[in-house]
Amino acid sequence: MSSRRVLIANRGEIALRIVRACHHLGLEAVAAHSDADASARWVELADDAVRLGGSPAAKSYLDVDAVLRAADESGADAVHPGYGFLAENADFARRVREAGLVFIGPSPEVIERMGDKAAARRTAQEAGVPVVPGSAALTDPSQAADAAAEVGFPLLVKAAAGGGGRGIRPVSDAAELAGVLSTAQAEAGAAFGDGTVYLERLVPRARHVEVQVLADQQGNVVHAFERDCSVQRRRQKLIEEAPAPGLAPETRRAMTEAAARLAEHVGYLGAGTVEFLLGPDGEFFFIEMNTRIQVEHPITECVTGVDLVTEQLRVAxxxxxxxxxEEIELRGAAIELRINAEDPEQDFRPSPGDLVAFDPPGGPGVRVETGFAAGDRISPFYDSMIAKLICWAPTRSEAIARARQALTELRVDGVPSTTSLHAELLDDAEFVAGEVHTSWLENR
Known part of the structure; x- marks a missing residue:
């Protein structure tokens, strides 16, 4: 990177995280922002700022032409997409490269290959990584009945181009299949511009365990162990832990080795995450690969000491x-709580508004990542996350205790938040025992 100037094509806490990583390496950070974010904290802390467009994401953070213009106007020679928005858009990565810029992430070809969930399944199988029994891509409803009979019920109809827990519908038996398939295809077409779906067996009481991988241009591939992300609502994560509680050493070894093997097989570059379902019997299955930095990356940083965002910049x-x-070792335990502007009492309804008061906690082992301060507005145009509360301690029980204490210090006024729900969940006997699964919260 000749001019050492990075355009950040994102917002919120991840934008600020990237600003800090750039400054740590002596790079200049340019914040590309919407009108709603013009006076945001990450914009003020960046070395330069460029307006993308209007407040809606489609007119700013999702506008490829606007992002490329911002890079050109600011003199940036690299683009960091963060997560969400354009981070896993292969066409965007391709256009960044065609403009003579460095895309801080894997190649467009890898993003494309692993972003198509059906293609990713085939790729995992090629690499000898176990996958959940499922079907090929389906575009014709007449194919579904035979495919479902082979996969077995209960199952999930999943959008091939989906991500972030979206585009997924459960089916309990053959009578439901046709109706759910039609709805899922319509939703997938509207959300992702692609109505292709596939079927995947539903693994009851499964845990969601993901492995962090890193790869460089010299062909080195490593893993930074795993995270458990099983506490979810509507397949959106609320609490994440590292390492996964109660994971047998042989399962950890097999899972992390499988993730690294897949990354090497596809010629991966940078930071990525390989996601697995872990059954009650210890059997695990590949579900997808996220070709970007994850929201929950800080807990991996806490337990390994690896600065993942800095690694992204260095590799690029x-x-x-x-x-x-052999130098990456687990140390202690970390837990991350997503503090969202949502009302748990109203089915997690997003609750944008003015953040009248916001006092983050502190102390040993406590880390808060946020793009906001008291007086800021939580915009209705974007994700509802206010902050991530990360707590590390030598043991899991101590990390939970530290998180409980941190929640008592956290003050969020002006908008409903998930703070009280987190306090309740941390006291739940099943959570404390590590006996949760992906449908635990909804069943509870």
Whole structure:
């Protein structure tokens, strides 16, 4: 990166996280922002700022032409997409490269290959990674009945181009299939511009465990162990932990090795996450790969000491990974709570508004990542997350206790938030015992 100037094509806490990583490496950070975010904290802390467009994401953070213009106007020579928005858009990555800029992430071809969920399944199988029994891509409803009979019920209809827990519908038996398939295809077409779906067996009481991988241009591939993201509502994560509680050492070894093997097989570059379903019997299955930094990356940083965002920047500049696999060790336990502007009493209804008061907690082992301060507005145009509360301690029980204490110090006024729900969940006996699964919260 000749001019050492990075355009950040994102907002909120991840934009601020990237600003800090750039400054740590002596790089200049340029904040590309919408009208709603013109005076945001991450914009003020960046070295330069460029307006993208109007407040709706379609007119700003999702506008490829606007992002490329911002990079050109600011003199940036690299683009960091963060997560969400254009982060897993292969066409965007391709256009960044065609403009002579460095895309801080994997190649467009890898994003394309792993972004298509059906293609990703085939790729995992090629790499010898176990996958959940499922079907090929379906565009014709007449194919579905035979495919479902082979996969078995209960099952999930999943959008091939989906992500972030969206585009997924459960089916309990053959009588429901046709109706759910039609609805799922319509939703997938509207959300992703692609109505292709596939079927996947539903694994009852499964945990969601994901493995962090890193790869450089020299061909080195490592993993930074796993995270458990099983506490979800509507397949959106609320609490994440590292390492996964109660995971047998042989399962951890097999899962992390499988993730690294898949990354090597596809020629991965940068930071990525391989997601698995883990059954009660210890059997695990690949479900997808996220070709970007994850929201929950801080807990991995806490337990391994690896600065994942800095690694992304270094790898994009052609430098090798800073640590070999044998140098990455687990240390203690970390938990992340997503503090969202949502009302748990109203089915998690998003609740934008003015953040009248916001006092983050502190103390040893407590880390808060946010793009907001008291007096800021939580916009209705974007994700409802206010902050991530991350707590580390030598043991899981101590990390939970530290998180409980941190919640008592956290003050969020002006908008409803998930703070009280987190306090309740941290006291739940099943959560404390590590006996949760992906439908635990909804069943509870």
């Amino acid at each position: 500049a052609g430098e090798p990974l800073s640590a070999r696999q």
